[in-house]
Structure formats: structure tokens, C-alpha cells
Amino acid sequence: MAAGGLKMIQNMMEQLPASERKIAEFILENPQTVLNSTVQDIGVQAHTSGAAVIRLCKSLGLNGFQDLKVRIAGDLVKPVEQGYRDIEPGESFFSIVQKTTSNSIQSIRDSEEMINFEELERAVHTLSAAQNVHFFGIGASGIIAKDAQQKLLRIHKNATAFTDTHLVATLIANASQEDVVFGISHSGETSEVMKIMALAKERGVKTISLTKYGQSSVSSMADIKLFTSYSSEAPFRSAATSSRLAQLYIMDILFLSMATVQYEDTIHSIDKTREAIRFIKEGK
Amino acid sequence: MAAGGLKMIQNMMEQLPASERKIAEFILENPQTVLNSTVQDIGVQAHTSGAAVIRLCKSLGLNGFQDLKVRIAGDLVKPVEQGYRDIEPGESFFSIVQKTTSNSIQSIRDSEEMINFEELERAVHTLSAAQNVHFFGIGASGIIAKDAQQKLLRIHKNATAFTDTHLVATLIANASQEDVVFGISHSGETSEVMKIMALAKERGVKTISLTKYGQSSVSSMADIKLFTSYSSEAPFRSAATSSRLAQLYIMDILFLSMATVQYEDTIHSIDKTREAIRFIKEGK
DNA sequence: TCCTCTTTGAAACTACATTTCAATATTTTT
């Protein structure tokens, strides 16, 4: 989407090397300046080089300086942030509902901003072309995987979603080049998912990841990287809550994009699925 | 400021020479495209030249193409639309994302409005008091059930979530009065869920339902009725999409409410869960 | 019809984003 550049920078801060961090700090302090400056300008003003600016853009997962510029421009016209609010003991039902609503919406909005359209497009095409899609996630992410599988099956795309590592390993060991492995892990550091991604990579099977925004083991192994907003999980100890909504949201976008690309086919499949369900249910 | 590019173009329209007007029209129709295209690209796509794009920028009183780009980026960050919008064939990725975002947010907002706080409170107390919670749903709702189970287990509440009707039937047949059966069905007319609810009722086991808003077989059998917004599913044939988010959202509220009611215990449980996971992972 | 003023796009030009690379710092290994 056309915003979120500043948030991306904030989230990446700690993971950046010195020169890029200088640039990052400069930009956070002078976002407006970025819009009217050249890469070299910014480099000099932040007491480092222009190359560092480009490197920062790449570190953020963006395609280049133009991309960053556009996202920052978006940030500058946005109304004030809502932000996440944690839930505290002895809170009323009313305010729990309010906070949950606003946190949920916020995590969807933030994830929207993180979307890299080119990456999304590549994901859609890769999935559309795949013979089989193997979703894999553990715990909460395993549920997202199951959900995604159900969706793909609905539009006639073969998909698996197991949570047994050994089983999946066997599956991938025998997978064809036409298959795609889709690893889901909010933290991006779930060891099971990492192993599966590594195996897929080694076997030359295409991989897609869905993790929180930022550098992580899982995403760095993936050919195509999709992200949910980083902060989703941050504030409440209350277990994976918003992050799950955001993951589903991204999956919805993927699914709907695939469906749109092959619209006619899809409508047909969904209708047939409905018929099949009705048939089983009502026997007619 | 960093916006208003599109409005500028609209205002200038009549005063523009043919070639620039072609560009102007193209931009108004494909503002998103502008952000990822070069001047030459746009020239060609609008059946004229790149030079015309620059001339348009100058005619608008801007300093150049970058300036226009930044302003259009600002324009595209508009507040979310109200209402549901269906997704159509040949839609751009950009607008799929926009519509999915607004539909998702809308379904959460609408579900918030549907909440009956008294019913919510009863649900929370019933669940908190339960010895065992049996979640049950088929298909997409089965995933919500699994998710809910995971959440409850995290806070030390026994919960099951099977999709096998016979298995669940046996479970309920042997359930104690301290148990709760939680039926999930978006339509409220899934026959398997209806049967389970009926069985629970007959056995005198407490029941909670989560369905779309309105009268339905499942909800009418439940002691406590929770709802998601009706319209969630309405507009797109594109399979259960927003409805699922809304269901999760309601579950989040339930979970967080339960967690708040027994805050200290919960924090403790979550920490213990984390420790357990870390232990398994890292062996320390 | 001829002249003047405007518009147009191809090509030349220029500026700036991006890549490369050698030097340097940092971490890991032995």
C-alpha cells in the first residue's frame, strides 16, 4: 500500500547496521525532507553515504528509493495513529470490546501498509501456477495453514496442511518442481518451519513465507516473502490475537487475488462446491 | 503538503492541450499505476509521449514528475470506505487489497455493534465456570473451533475441538453438567452442529452458539447466543472470508474477557505455556 | 495562401538512483 514507510523503519531499527541506522534516524526526524531530496543529499545530511540510503530501502524489503518516498508521502498525510492498547486487569466488558475492536482494526490497517505489491503479485502467480501447495505452520499458525488449505481446495487447487513435521518432510522430499511450500510462522523463528523451508530450498521447491514484518530466519529462506504488521503481537501478553487476524487477512487477499485472476473458473468451482455440500446435506 | 495531486489534475483538465489531457485522464483512471511506472511508461500507456507527462507536471505548477508522484501517493491514503464491496473480475491488486481491507474492517465493526453485553457476560461466566468446553464446527467453522480450543488451553481451561460428529456425540453423551458445548456455524443451519446442540440440550448440558445475526436453528437451541454481523458473508461469492474474521474477533473478545476476569491466573498460565514451549524448543 | 503561434514526440542530455568494488571493520574459528 502507499504508506507505512516510517513504521517499517521503526520496526527495522534494531536490525540495521550503523550506516543504515544513521539514515533511518535522519528520516524519522525529517520525513518531509526526504520527499525533496536526492539519495546523495540524504546520505550527506545523515553523515554517511548515498549508498546507505539504497541499502536501507533494500533492508526494508522495498524496491528502491522511489518506493520509500511514496510510502513516506503516504504517512505524512495520514490522520493520527490509533495505536495498540493493552488490556488490563479488572477492565469492563465494554472497554475490552472497544480495545479488541480497535486493536483488530489496527492490525489489519498496519498489515495493509506493509504490503509489497510486486511480491504479492509474484505470490499469486506462483500459487496459481502450482500443482500442489503445501501449507505448514505450528500452533496458531497451523490453524491459518488449515484455513488456507480449505480456501484453495474450494477453488480447485490442490493443497495440503499438516502439522506433523516428519510427514511434511516426506511430502516435500517427494515434491515436484511444480509444487510450492508455504511456511507460516508469526515470529519467523519456529524451528519446525525453518527446517521445512530449508528442506524445500535444498530440494529446489519454490517457497513462500508469511511472517511478521522484519528480518527472520523463515522469511530470509523464502523465495517470496509476505508480511503481517510487526506490532500486531507486541503489546498484549494475551496470546496470539491480532496477529492471527492479520494473517487471515493476508490469506484472504491472496485467495481473492487468485480467484480474480481466474475468475470464471473460480465461480464455477465455488458453485460446484456448494452443490456438492448441498447434495451431501440434503441428498438432492 | 504532500497530497492533492489528483484534484489538481481535475481542476486543470479543461485548460490542457490534447496530449497532456490524455495523460491526465490516464492518471485519474490509474492513479496507483503512476507510482510504479516511469514517465516513458505512462506516456506510452496513454498513447502519447513521456514528454507530455513532464509538461503536465509543469502545467500543474509542480516541479516535476517526482513531485506529482508524491502528491498522488498522498491522495491514495484515504480513510477506509464504509460498507461492503464485492470483488469483480479483472480487478487490480490494489483495489482487491483496498476492498478486502474495508470489508474486513466493516465486518468487525458490524459485529461489534451486534454485541449484547449481558449475553457476553453470561457467556464469559459460563465458560469460566466450566470444567470442559467442547467446541464444535464443520468446515470453516471447524477452524474457528480449533483456534478457540488452543486459546482456552493456553489459559488452563480444558477444551476439545473435534470435527467428527460421532466422536463429539459420544463425548457429549458422557459429558458432565459442568461442561459446556459451544456450537459454531455461520449459517446457523449446519445439520451436524444442530444435532450436537440438540443432543447437548437433551442431556442438560449448557450450550453456547456463535452464528450470524438472526434467527437460526442452531442459535434457537442455545442457552446463550452470540452473533457475528449478518452481512459479513453477504456480498461475495468468494467463500467465507469476512465472516471468519468476525468469528475470530468474537472469540478474541471472549478469550480476553475470560483472561481479564482471572487476570493473575492467566498471566501465570501464559508464561508457563511460553516456558514449556521454550523448553521443548531449546531444551533449557 | 502565407505567416505566426502552439503543440507534439523523438532524440539528446542530464541528473540521480543503483551497482560494483576495494578497503576496512567485525566476528568466528583455530
Add this chain to the structure above:
DNA sequence: AAAAATATTGAAATGTAGTTTCAAAGAGGA
């Protein structure tokens, strides 16, 4: 502690894309 491997850095080279120029074509007026 030394050596090797790895990561970081900015200056310079490169390539891409924005901008300007200019000759040709078109529009309007005398």
C-alpha cells in the same frame, strides 16, 4: 592471539529514468 571468514562501508562507475531541446506538424488568423 592469530588467522580466516564475514559483514560493512563509501567512492567511483554504471545504468536508468526524468528533463530539455528541437525540428516537424498542426491550428488559427490575416
